[in-house]
Amino acid sequence: MRKFLSLLLSVVLFLMVVPAFAYDAGTYTGTGQGMLGEIKVEVTFGEDAIENIEVVSCNDSAGIADVAIAKVPADIVTYQSLGVDAATSATITSMGILEAVADAVAQAGGDVEALKDVAVDKVAGEEVAMEADVVIIGGGGAGLAAATAAAEGGASVILVEKGAAYGGNTILSGGYFQAAHPDYLEYAPLTEGQKSEIERYIALEPKDERMAGWQAAVKEQYKAHIDAGNEYLFDSPELHMIQTYDGGDYLGDSALIEMMAYKDVEAMDWLSEHGFTWKPSTVAIVGSIWMRCKASDTYASGQGFIKILGDAFAAAGGQSVFDCKAEHLIQDETGKIVGVTGVSTVDGTPYSFKAGKGVIIACGGFGANVEMRQEYDELWGNLTAAVPTTNAPTITGDGIVMAKEVGAALTGMGQIQMLPLADPVSGRTSNVIGEGTNMYVNQEGKRFVDESSRRDVLAKAILAQTGSYCYVISTFWNSRMDADYKNNYHLYLDDLIAEGAVVAADTLEELAEKIGCPADVFVETCTNFNKYAAESNDPECGRVVFPENAALEMEGPFYACKRAPAVHHTMGGIKVNTKNQVEAEDGSIIAGLYAAGEVTGGFHGSNRLGGNAVSEVIATGRNAATNLLAE
Numbered sequence: 001m002r003k004f005l006s007l008l009l010s011v012v013l014f015l016m017v018v019p020a021f022a023y024d025a026g027t028y029t030g031t032g033q034g035m036l037g038e039i040k041v042e043v044t045f046g047e048d049a050i051e052n053i054e055v056v057s058c059n060d061s062a063g064i065a066d067v068a069i070a071k072v073p074a075d076i077v078t079y080q081s082l083g084v085d086a087a088t089s090a091t092i093t094s095m096g097i098l099e100a101v102a103d104a105v106a107q108a109g110g111d112v113e114a115l116k117d118v119a120v121d122k123v124a125g126e127e128v129a130m131e132a133d134v135v136i137i138g139g140g141g142a143g144l145a146a147a148t149a150a151a152e153g154g155a156s157v158i159l160v161e162k163g164a165a166y167g168g169n170t171i172l173s174g175g176y177f178q179a180a181h182p183d184y185l186e187y188a189p190l191t192e193g194q195k196s197e198i199e200r201y202i203a204l205e206p207k208d209e210r211m212a213g214w215q216a217a218v219k220e221q222y223k224a225h226i227d228a229g230n231e232y233l234f235d236s237p238e239l240h241m242i243q244t245y246d247g248g249d250y251l252g253d254s255a256l257i258e259m260m261a262y263k264d265v266e267a268m269d270w271l272s273e274h275g276f277t278w279k280p281s282t283v284a285i286v287g288s289i290w291m292r293c294k295a296s297d298t299y300a301s302g303q304g305f306i307k308i309l310g311d312a313f314a315a316a317g318g319q320s321v322f323d324c325k326a327e328h329l330i331q332d333e334t335g336k337i338v339g340v341t342g343v344s345t346v347d348g349t350p351y352s353f354k355a356g357k358g359v360i361i362a363c364g365g366f367g368a369n370v371e372m373r374q375e376y377d378e379l380w381g382n383l384t385a386a387v388p389t390t391n392a393p394t395i396t397g398d399g400i401v402m403a404k405e406v407g408a409a410l411t412g413m414g415q416i417q418m419l420p421l422a423d424p425v426s427g428r429t430s431n432v433i434g435e436g437t438n439m440y441v442n443q444e445g446k447r448f449v450d451e452s453s454r455r456d457v458l459a460k461a462i463l464a465q466t467g468s469y470c471y472v473i474s475t476f477w478n479s480r481m482d483a484d485y486k487n488n489y490h491l492y493l494d495d496l497i498a499e500g501a502v503v504a505a506d507t508l509e510e511l512a513e514k515i516g517c518p519a520d521v522f523v524e525t526c527t528n529f530n531k532y533a534a535e536s537n538d539p540e541c542g543r544v545v546f547p548e549n550a551a552l553e554m555e556g557p558f559y560a561c562k563r564a565p566a567v568h569h570t571m572g573g574i575k576v577n578t579k580n581q582v583e584a585e586d587g588s589i590i591a592g593l594y595a596a597g598e599v600t601g602g603f604h605g606s607n608r609l610g611g612n613a614v615s616e617v618i619a620t621g622r623n624a625a626t627n628l629l630a631e
């Protein structure tokens with residue numbers, strides 16, 4: 001009797017939560033629109049249920065789209081609903097899958113609109129309590145570096161991640177890692193422009209003793225470089241420090257900058273020890289100032305950092321809790337941080353994570369939080385929701401709010417970076433062809449800025465042009481494409497042309513016509529630019545630093561990529577010392593609390609150099625964990 005009642009109850013519950021719909025049973029292929037073209041699914045229907053969904057093709061970036069592919073079809077089948085949530089970090093792919101399944105439902109004679117209305121009632125469970133030596137908030141580059149270093153150092157570690165997978169902004173990034181590593185210099189020649197820049201940095205008025213020390217070191221190192229007859233690029237961590245400090249208007253903390261530049265080099269070696277392999281080239285990216293950026297020779301964009309560190313963390317026995325938003329830090333009676341509370345973003349289940357040794361906040365900046373960026377911005381004055389961002393939707397400043405609640409000091413919060421070259425509508429950076437240091441033209445076909453400048457200078461100059469956009473012009477050798485015509489996000493040129501992000505033409509005149517600017521002016525601009533690049537002398541825009549591949553190859557084909565500024569990086573955040581310990585407003589250390597990555601402030605001042613974030617987040621994540629374990 002009891003068995004019968006329990007069966008009856010199950011049937012009643014099933015009927016309550018899973019409404020019956022009628023389908024023509026069979027397997028149907030549906031299509032939807034993803035970020036990069038069509039998504040195809042095969043959906044198998046019984047007579048009254050969706051039984052199985054398989055995503056058979058999807059061009060969206062692996063690593064990012066995977067989350068949606070794992071989550072959305074499973075949820076549709078579980079809840080028999082087209083009203084399921086998108087995966088937080090892969091919204092467009094999720095919507096494409098939903099559209100494709102709806103297409104299949106329609107073919108099977110199902111009622112698409114009724115299925116969209118099926119409520120997905122998820123019931124919060126009892127509180128889940130977990131415990132480890134170290135709790136890390138956020139699974140981007142900083143969080144995974146901290147988690148891996150802590151787990152490999154022998155600690156038990158729990159990583160709490162708001163999204164359905166690791167990644168954050170790190171996985172979306174171009175993956176350019178700025179570090180003055182001595183092993184990669186011989187690839188690039190030392191140009192006349194670079195020589196005059198080194199002299200200029202040595203001669204700058206020092207802002208403090210630390211900077212004077214860096215300048216003295218560079219003077220000696222540079223002399224030795226030239227005396228040895230080296231004709232390749234000069235670089236050193238001390239030059240990196242001067243450029244970072246100067247590039248942020250001396251608003252960064254020189255002690256943090258010094259720590260970062262040395263630890264960036266160590267972080268490169270640490271990543272290599274974990275199997276990360278690098279392209280031999282060392283390049284300049286938009287606003288990087290120097291040819292100091294390295295990238296993976298295997299993975300697209302920022303995906304390698306996440307894959308390598310995610311695997312290393314798992315191998316070291318680390319544990320991750322996904323779809324869980326950390327909410328509040330837990331303090332003991334002495335004020336020491338002893339854990340964090342969280343809540344499931346799927347069903348509202350509460351969590352508490354007890355940390356025996358300490359907590360590391362690594363949950364990124366606040367570029368995707370419109371309210372916060374409007375509250376704090378001191379540079380742009382109008383960062384409304386209408387201004388696109390390059391950031392992942394989960395990058396909403398939660399760590400800053402949590403730290404503030406326990407009395408942490410914040411620094412540089414008004415310093416927000418606009419990336420000069422993003423998609424004018426979506427803010428995407430992946431649909432690009434061309435180096436960020438190539439020639440830019442406005443709608444009138446003219447140059448308007450020294451393209452090797454700082455990012456804030458470039459963004460302001462672009463915003464002042466007709467329509468507040470520009471075109472980056474390239475030919476193959478400065479297109480940043482590989483031999484298969486894929487960009488560094490591994491997206492194919494043909495797809496980017498089809499999408500409308502890139503315009504291609506065989507002649508300069510044809511390109512001018514296609515982008516709607518006067519052909520004679522445009523051709524003259526290109527001819528002059530090549531001359532200036534050859535002579536490292538640009539009387540029009542005052543540019544002196546031209547990488548070897550800056551000029552256009554005049555035989556074409558030629559490419560134009562329309563770009564505009566988008567909210568990109570928040571330089572301010574939680575105040576930390578060189579051990580990445582969090583400082584309180586009175587200057588004391590908050591025991592048990594560390595922070596690393598974009599959630600912190602003090603490294604970049606008013607303007608971050610391109611490539612300086614990915615290196616900083618890996619270096620400081622590792623630094624935080626190492627110091628926490630040594631405490």
Ligand SMILES: Cc1cc2nc3c(=O)[nH]c(=O)nc-3n(C[C@H](O)[C@H](O)[C@H](O)COP(=O)(O)OP(=O)(O)OC[C@H]3O[C@@H](n4cnc5c(N)ncnc54)[C@H](O)[C@@H]3O)c2cc1C
Pocket residue numbers: 137138139140141142143160161162163165166167168169170171172173174175176177178324325326327362363364365390391392394395396398399429568569596597598599610611612613614615617
């Ligand atoms: C499109 C793009 C391109 C870029 N390209 C480059 C480049 O080439 N070189 C470079 O140096 N820099 C680049 N940057 C900047 C750089 O990628 C970021 O500054 C850096 O990756 C931030 O790393 P992070 O670990 O601090 O944060 P993120 O990688 O953003 O990770 C933060 C993580 O915390 C999670 N999280 C947030 N809130 C919570 C919470 N409450 N609870 C739990 N988890 C939470 C998020 O979901 C996310 O996974 C780029 C940025 C973007 C957006």
